[in-house]
Amino acid sequence: MRRDPFQAIADPTRRSILVLLAVQAMTPGALATHFDTSRQAISKHLRILSECELVRTVPHGREVEYSLRPERMQEIDRWLDQFKRLWQQRFEQLDEVLTTLKKERS
Amino acid sequence: MRRDPFQAIADPTRRSILVLLAVQAMTPGALATHFDTSRQAISKHLRILSECELVRTVPHGREVEYSLRPERMQEIDRWLDQFKRLWQQRFEQLDEVLTTLKKERS
DNA sequence: AAAATCTGCAACCAAACGGTTGCATATATG
């Protein structure tokens, strides 16, 4: 069973859950109202996000509040870093083409 | 069949392929030597990366050169953007705690 | 105390995933 943030954000429902929790902490029940699936399915997703340490839980009586733990998300960002140079490069190339065109026109 | 960059980078082998191609373009055969799986398995991964438009192919005779298309990777980066503010915030909070401790000590 | 509510677990199921092997096609080499 793979349990890393890359696998966690592969599912669109889990991505939506993370976005919702980025706005405000919520209980599983409240989260489930935003989706077209059963409450239990959302619970399963929360379990996975929990195991990936992307969310944190605080019990309040019979309710459980889930909130975002953005730290672990940085792992994805750090992995992307090695490609940012490349797409930056493409922008610069485009820039160059544009300035060349500008020069030619004038 | 989901075909988006999030699902593409969920698999560790595909992530490694992308990293290798970020360094230099390669043929499927050359790529396969870096992994402990069959050439066909790598071919399958390349097909998926192709469908996600994360790689581009240029035929050279009987060989095919695969190279990275970093543009599409930006989609992931853009999605991450909405969380960057949050983890930045955490750093600032830590910063605050540290300066408070420093003040107390002096 | 009884009923209602919130949550998570277990069992089950169809579909997708990641791998394998065998084969067909196209190109390069002897």
Place this chain on the structure above:
DNA sequence: CATATATGCAACCGTTTGGTTGCAGATTTT
């Protein structure tokens, strides 16, 4: 021309995934 090499497709297989339903435990509410 015959052989070797590079690639991709198809069929198959065990495991994982994402969903369902039913149920049990804990906490509120009445």
